[in-house]
Amino acid sequence: MTKSGRATLAQVAELAGVSVMTASYTYNRPERVSDQARAKVLAAADQLGYAGPDPSARSLRRGSTHALGVVMGEHLSYAFDDPEAVSFLAGIADVCADRGYAMTILPITGGADDVPRVKGAAVDGYVVWTTADDDPVLAAVQAMRRPAVVHGGPAVRGLGLVTVDNRAAAAAVGAAAFAGARRPAIVSFPLSRDRVSTVTRGDRITDVLFPVTRERLEGYRQAAEDAGTDWGDVVVGVCARNDAAEAERVAAALLAAPDPPDAIAAMSDQQAAGVVRAARDTGRRIPDDLAVTGWDDSAVAASLGLTTVAQSLREQGAACAVAALGRPRHSRGAAWSVVRRASTRPLSGASG
């Protein structure tokens, strides 16, 4: 036994009276070892309480860990509070379980030691959940020179990217949200990692560092302008997180303003659910008094009858994992579609 109380393969071999390689083969290529030798090795291992080759030593020797690193952005524990993030993880898990890879979720907290933590994890590749352009974790992943895929964005040189066309999807669902509306508004994800929550107007928004948020805002802007409203007249409630409760508060604030919106495009079904609650609390009917759209087509969208963007985070997670375990290819273009339900007004026939 070593000082740590753990037996080594060499000790097992010695006790069994065989060479170390015979012992190693017993675990790695049992068919190449005589039954007799194998039995001796296993008996010795049993006697010493040897549980098999040490995984770290094996990884060092083999040059691969059989583990996929997952970087969930900001604070790790939030990932499990966001149902869409959980779907994404499920997709990764599907692939990992299938290929026998461990799924190593890296402990991001938003603090200064995120980078050493990412660099210190023994993994063969990385999947990075949507983050901001200036997230230092991206450079850390890039520096590791292993296969890596970013979900959502930003695009990073050398890393793969799996995402839907957020701008086009936002324009499409925004068209449904803002059809026949005179005062369109937006409930948005945060603009940058400092996650300040604020109410502003379209033309006062600059420096959006989360690419997903930026692209969706661009799509909504186009939809608003197509519907005849200036971007400067579109009120945007920016939330700190993707969360129904906060969206409800922000929506309540918007609806209490002197010139309240009659259509709100949110960035997730969670947020849209909060908007719906705020609308009901102020006695508004949906969609007549307020049209609402979400994003993701989750269970809550179906139950509330929300018009939304359907996409499969689970499939996207799986695609990320597959790419990160092989050659990452830039594969812009996950599937999406707009699901029209009763939370929006009918589109007017012609656009003129």
Place this chain on the structure above:
Amino acid sequence: MTKSGRATLAQVAELAGVSVMTASYTYNRPERVSDQARAKVLAAADQLGYAGPDPSARSLRRGSTHALGVVMGEHLSYAFDDPEAVSFLAGIADVCADRGYAMTILPITGGADDVPRVKGAAVDGYVVWTTADDDPVLAAVQAMRRPAVVHGGPAVRGLGLVTVDNRAAAAAVGAAAFAGARRPAIVSFPLSRDRVSTVTRGDRITDVLFPVTRERLEGYRQAAEDAGTDWGDVVVGVCARNDAAEAERVAAALLAAPDPPDAIAAMSDQQAAGVVRAARDTGRRIPDDLAVTGWDDSAVAASLGLTTVAQSLREQGAACAVAALGRPRHSRGAAWSVVRRASTRPLSGASG
């Protein structure tokens, strides 16, 4: 560079014109190296594209990985479909993020190679999600001789255990479920890992290999007998998984029987939600025609007004992680309580 295209610390040291240890100190104890030497090392590292010490080599040398292994039982991807399991993972994530540990979820599939997969993961300790007495993964974890904690059960020699007193909690919530009932029934988790779904009676159930299921059945049995019903007269619908849709089908079957139940105790709020749907579909009022109880006090319990057992899987996950990262102590006795809502009949004043 090595053949794998990756620079080593030795190469960095050579290029920088310093010894390997100076380069190593640059990364591990920067304060012990002169600014000058450190600058040379970092410049060389930059030039070679060296991303820092190799995690596997470092783990081997240090004897620790800074990663916590998580074994989620059966098929890994189901874990993300069960909201309570996700809460549990969130609790583990809280602790891991706090202590800078990676959270390595091991790829269990229910197949023969689960054991090598568990033994092959480079982790410092294990948290094992509730499983069956005969799950070979338990012996594998035990053989690793590292700190390990089982959630729920079974109790394994040498491993910690974090759980509520399922028997007592089931007896308590069962008392609420079966108060004033003449034909109590149960919707149960699976009995063993083969997960057969079946409808049976209490006295025909033997060999329950999932200890959590077994203990809850014992508690429900006590509650049924206290309410004056023989265990042999209690119908038990066994589901293959913890899932609202399956519970709904099973409940529908129970309710369609000649002598249908007037009270159903389920084993999760998910299941109870399915039972509620089945009850509504057959025009039953709750609790007058059918009393229903769940377990977990999740969001759905509140929204449906379910009487249920409150426990915090998140806290239990955190407790498991803390124990698995330190000395595991047998700590039976996570907190629980019964939350009474409108899905059950009032308890009769006296018992007699």
Place this chain on the structure above:
DNA sequence: CTGTTAGCGCGTTCAA
């Protein structure tokens, strides 16, 4: 089928 050699990349130890 079994053994020998030679490291994988790093960090502790001890000496300078």
Place this chain on the structure above:
DNA sequence: TTGAACGCGCTAACAG
């Protein structure tokens, strides 16, 4: 403050 040697535990490659 820096350096040299050694081994963490294992396995690929090559004999025999």
